[in-house]
Amino acid sequence: xxxxxxxxxxxxxxxxxxxxTALSVFFLSLFVVxxxxxxxxxxTQKIKEAEAxxxxxxxxxxxLKSKLEFYRKQDSVYAKMVGEKVFDAKVxxxxxxxxxxxxxxxxxxxxxxxxxxxxxxxxxxxxxEVDEDNWFIIPVKGTHFVRKAESASxxxxxxxxxxxxxxxxxxxxxxxxxxxxxxxxxxx
Numbered sequence: 578x579x580x581x582x583x584x585x586x587x588x589x590x591x592x593x594x595x596x597x598t599a600l601s602v603f604f605l606s607l608f609v610v611x612x613x614x615x616x617x618x619x620x621t622q623k624i625k626e627a628e629a630x631x632x633x634x635x636x637x638x639x640x641l642k643s644k645l646e647f648y649r650k651q652d653s654v655y656a657k658m659v660g661e662k663v664f665d666a667k668v669x670x671x672x673x674x675x676x677x678x679x680x681x682x683x684x685x686x687x688x689x690x691x692x693x694x695x696x697x698x699x700x701x702x703x704x705x706e707v708d709e710d711n712w713f714i715i716p717v718k719g720t721h722f723v724r725k726a727e728s729a730s731x732x733x734x735x736x737x738x739x740x741x742x743x744x745x746x747x748x749x750x751x752x753x754x755x756x757x758x759x760x761x762x763x764x765x
Contacts, residue, residue, distance in 0.1 A: 656735045659718050659719035660735065660737065662718045662719065664697065664716060664763045674718070675714050675717065676714075676715050676716075676717040677712060677713070678690065678694075678712070678713040678749060679712055679713075680710060680711040681710050683706070683709065685711065685713075687699050687704055690713050693748065694748075694749065696715065702716070715762070717760045717762050719760075723753060723755050723756065723757045726755075727755070728743075728753070729747045729750075729753055730743045732759070733745075733746055742765075745762045746761065746762070
Protein backbone atom coordinates (compact mmCIF):
# COMPACT_ATOMS: atom_id res chain seq x y z
CA UNK A 578 0.00 0.00 0.00
CA UNK A 579 2.85 2.38 0.66
CA UNK A 580 3.98 1.88 -2.91
CA UNK A 581 0.56 2.88 -4.23
CA UNK A 582 0.60 6.16 -2.29
CA UNK A 583 4.06 6.98 -3.54
CA UNK A 584 2.91 6.18 -7.02
CA UNK A 585 -0.11 8.39 -6.57
CA UNK A 586 2.04 11.12 -5.09
CA UNK A 587 4.42 10.76 -7.98
CA UNK A 588 1.45 10.94 -10.34
CA UNK A 589 0.15 14.02 -8.58
CA UNK A 590 3.63 15.55 -8.50
CA UNK A 591 4.07 14.73 -12.15
CA UNK A 592 0.68 16.15 -12.91
CA UNK A 593 1.45 19.34 -10.99
CA UNK A 594 4.70 19.76 -12.95
CA UNK A 595 2.90 19.18 -16.20
CA UNK A 596 0.14 21.57 -15.18
CA UNK A 597 2.63 24.25 -14.12
CA THR A 598 4.55 23.85 -17.38
CA ALA A 599 1.37 24.01 -19.45
CA LEU A 600 0.16 27.10 -17.57
CA SER A 601 3.55 28.76 -17.95
CA VAL A 602 3.52 28.16 -21.70
CA PHE A 603 -0.07 29.39 -21.91
CA PHE A 604 0.65 32.62 -20.01
CA LEU A 605 3.85 33.19 -21.95
CA SER A 606 1.89 32.78 -25.19
CA LEU A 607 -0.73 35.24 -23.94
CA PHE A 608 2.01 37.70 -23.03
CA VAL A 609 3.60 37.40 -26.50
CA VAL A 610 0.19 37.90 -28.15
CA UNK A 611 -0.40 40.94 -25.91
CA UNK A 612 2.99 42.40 -26.86
CA UNK A 613 2.30 41.75 -30.55
CA UNK A 614 -1.14 43.38 -30.45
CA UNK A 615 0.10 46.38 -28.46
CA UNK A 616 3.02 46.94 -30.90
CA UNK A 617 1.14 46.08 -34.08
CA UNK A 618 -0.05 49.64 -34.73
CA UNK A 619 3.50 51.00 -34.27
CA UNK A 620 4.89 48.38 -36.64
CA THR A 621 2.15 49.05 -39.17
CA GLN A 622 2.95 52.77 -39.05
CA LYS A 623 6.68 52.13 -39.49
CA ILE A 624 5.98 49.82 -42.45
CA LYS A 625 3.82 52.52 -44.08
CA GLU A 626 6.55 55.12 -43.53
CA ALA A 627 9.15 52.78 -45.04
CA GLU A 628 6.92 52.06 -48.04
CA ALA A 629 6.37 55.79 -48.54
CA UNK A 630 10.14 56.24 -48.59
CA UNK A 631 10.74 53.26 -50.87
CA UNK A 632 8.09 54.07 -53.50
CA UNK A 633 9.81 57.18 -54.90
CA UNK A 634 13.05 55.21 -55.01
CA UNK A 635 11.30 52.45 -56.98
CA UNK A 636 9.98 55.02 -59.45
CA UNK A 637 13.42 56.60 -59.79
CA UNK A 638 14.94 53.14 -60.29
CA UNK A 639 12.47 52.40 -63.10
CA UNK A 640 13.28 55.75 -64.74
CA LEU A 641 17.02 55.18 -64.44
CA LYS A 642 16.73 51.64 -65.84
CA SER A 643 14.86 52.94 -68.89
CA LYS A 644 17.49 55.69 -69.39
CA LEU A 645 20.29 53.15 -69.04
CA GLU A 646 18.63 50.89 -71.62
CA PHE A 647 18.23 53.88 -73.97
CA TYR A 648 21.92 54.81 -73.59
CA ARG A 649 23.02 51.21 -74.11
CA LYS A 650 21.06 51.10 -77.37
CA GLN A 651 22.52 54.46 -78.42
CA ASP A 652 26.03 53.27 -77.54
CA SER A 653 25.49 50.12 -79.59
CA VAL A 654 24.26 52.14 -82.58
CA TYR A 655 27.20 54.56 -82.26
CA ALA A 656 29.73 51.73 -81.97
CA LYS A 657 28.27 50.08 -85.08
CA MET A 658 28.33 53.36 -87.00
CA VAL A 659 31.94 54.10 -86.01
CA GLY A 660 32.97 50.50 -86.66
CA GLU A 661 31.68 50.66 -90.23
CA LYS A 662 33.34 54.02 -90.96
CA VAL A 663 36.22 53.95 -93.45
CA PHE A 664 38.54 56.74 -94.48
CA ASP A 665 37.72 58.12 -97.91
CA ALA A 666 40.26 60.70 -99.06
CA LYS A 667 38.03 61.85 -101.93
CA VAL A 668 35.06 62.76 -99.76
CA UNK A 669 35.88 66.15 -98.31
CA UNK A 670 32.30 67.31 -97.74
CA UNK A 671 31.70 64.68 -95.07
CA UNK A 672 32.24 65.53 -91.44
CA UNK A 673 35.38 63.98 -90.00
CA UNK A 674 36.57 63.51 -86.46
CA UNK A 675 40.18 64.45 -85.82
CA UNK A 676 42.44 63.34 -83.01
CA UNK A 677 45.50 65.03 -81.60
CA UNK A 678 48.57 62.78 -81.49
CA UNK A 679 51.75 63.81 -79.67
CA UNK A 680 55.03 62.58 -81.13
CA UNK A 681 57.59 63.03 -78.34
CA UNK A 682 61.04 63.70 -79.70
CA UNK A 683 59.87 64.13 -83.31
CA UNK A 684 60.30 60.46 -84.27
CA UNK A 685 57.76 60.42 -87.12
CA UNK A 686 57.17 62.28 -90.35
CA UNK A 687 53.68 63.02 -91.66
CA UNK A 688 54.02 60.13 -94.14
CA UNK A 689 55.03 57.71 -91.37
CA UNK A 690 52.08 58.79 -89.22
CA UNK A 691 49.75 58.36 -92.20
CA UNK A 692 51.05 54.82 -92.69
CA UNK A 693 50.98 54.04 -88.95
CA UNK A 694 47.31 55.08 -88.59
CA UNK A 695 46.07 53.89 -92.02
CA UNK A 696 45.43 57.26 -93.65
CA UNK A 697 45.96 56.77 -97.42
CA UNK A 698 46.23 60.50 -98.09
CA UNK A 699 48.96 62.11 -95.95
CA UNK A 700 47.60 65.56 -96.91
CA UNK A 701 44.67 64.89 -94.57
CA UNK A 702 47.12 65.14 -91.64
CA UNK A 703 48.36 68.44 -90.25
CA UNK A 704 51.41 68.89 -88.02
CA UNK A 705 52.71 71.58 -85.66
CA GLU A 706 55.91 71.65 -83.67
CA VAL A 707 55.51 72.59 -80.01
CA ASP A 708 58.38 72.48 -77.49
CA GLU A 709 60.48 70.05 -79.56
CA ASP A 710 57.53 67.66 -80.00
CA ASN A 711 55.42 67.15 -83.10
CA TRP A 712 51.66 67.37 -82.67
CA PHE A 713 49.68 65.72 -85.45
CA ILE A 714 46.02 66.36 -86.22
CA ILE A 715 44.88 63.03 -87.66
CA PRO A 716 41.49 61.89 -88.99
CA VAL A 717 40.04 59.14 -86.76
CA LYS A 718 36.98 56.90 -86.89
CA GLY A 719 35.53 58.36 -83.71
CA THR A 720 35.88 58.54 -79.96
CA HIS A 721 35.10 56.18 -77.09
CA PHE A 722 34.42 56.85 -73.40
CA VAL A 723 36.30 54.21 -71.40
CA ARG A 724 34.11 52.39 -68.89
CA LYS A 725 35.01 50.24 -65.92
CA ALA A 726 36.93 47.05 -66.78
CA GLU A 727 37.43 48.01 -70.46
CA SER A 728 40.78 47.42 -72.12
CA ALA A 729 42.17 48.25 -75.55
CA SER A 730 41.28 44.71 -76.66
CA UNK A 731 37.66 44.88 -75.49
CA UNK A 732 37.27 48.31 -77.10
CA UNK A 733 38.82 47.03 -80.36
CA UNK A 734 36.23 44.22 -80.47
CA UNK A 735 33.53 46.89 -80.56
CA UNK A 736 34.98 48.89 -83.44
CA UNK A 737 37.18 46.56 -85.47
CA UNK A 738 36.70 43.21 -87.15
CA UNK A 739 40.13 42.15 -85.96
CA UNK A 740 40.82 42.43 -82.21
CA UNK A 741 44.56 42.59 -83.03
CA UNK A 742 43.89 46.13 -84.23
CA UNK A 743 43.82 47.08 -80.55
CA UNK A 744 47.47 48.02 -81.06
CA UNK A 745 46.19 51.03 -83.03
CA UNK A 746 44.19 52.15 -80.01
CA UNK A 747 47.20 51.66 -77.72
CA UNK A 748 49.53 53.54 -80.08
CA UNK A 749 47.18 56.49 -80.49
CA UNK A 750 46.11 56.69 -76.82
CA UNK A 751 49.04 56.25 -74.41
CA UNK A 752 46.71 56.25 -71.36
CA UNK A 753 43.59 54.09 -71.46
CA UNK A 754 41.79 54.27 -68.15
CA UNK A 755 38.23 54.47 -66.90
CA UNK A 756 36.71 57.91 -67.42
CA UNK A 757 39.00 58.92 -70.30
CA UNK A 758 37.77 59.75 -73.78
CA UNK A 759 40.00 58.01 -76.32
CA UNK A 760 40.31 58.17 -80.12
CA UNK A 761 39.54 55.21 -82.38
CA UNK A 762 41.94 55.28 -85.36
CA UNK A 763 41.17 53.79 -88.77
CA UNK A 764 42.11 50.16 -89.29
CA UNK A 765 43.73 48.75 -92.43
